[in-house]
Amino acid sequence: MCNVTDVLTADASLAAAHFRQKLSLETDCADVHAAIQRGAPPFVLLHVIGSEESYLSGHIPGAIHLHHTHITAERLACWPAETLFVVYCAGPHCNGADRAALKLALSGRPVKLMLGGITGWLDEGFTLVSLGHSGQ
Numbered sequence: 001m002c003n004v005t006d007v008l009t010a011d012a013s014l015a016a017a018h019f020r021q022k023l024s025l026e027t028d029c030a031d032v033h034a035a036i037q038r039g040a041p042p043f044v045l046l047h048v049i050g051s052e053e054s055y056l057s058g059h060i061p062g063a064i065h066l067h068h069t070h071i072t073a074e075r076l077a078c079w080p081a082e083t084l085f086v087v088y089c090a091g092p093h094c095n096g097a098d099r100a101a102l103k104l105a106l107s108g109r110p111v112k113l114m115l116g117g118i119t120g121w122l123d124e125g126f127t128l129v130s131l132g133h134s135g136q
Helices: 012-025 029-038 052-057 096-106 117-123
Strands: 044-047 085-088 111-114
Touching: 012 111, 029 117, 085 096, 085 117, 096 111
Parallel strands: 044 085, 085 111
Antiparallel strands: none
8 A cells, every 4th residue: 555656646737737827827936037047037026925124024036025915906006907917925834925825816917826925935045125226
């Protein structure tokens, strides 16, 4: 008896569809970091947690602070309808990014969740911007 093999694996086409769908909804810290390093990433990165003070104390470079409770059609109107939003929160223990992603999707906006949030970002060895300077 083996928990890994007790349930048969999916056929390759079903597995490919599953992982393609996951990747259509999620991205990771390394891919976001690489896009930022290349300059002018093809998405808007949203820091969706906490107050303005929490944003100023540490956020991912280039991120815009927009708490998930402030995501409205009026606030989104400054971006073209096809703009991809990448949302993140504090980490795997926080569902703020899920809440933001849901609001964006219900508004008809393309959205991906950055897995790991700030916790994942720091785990990867990347730095945050704090009060206008790099570091944590």
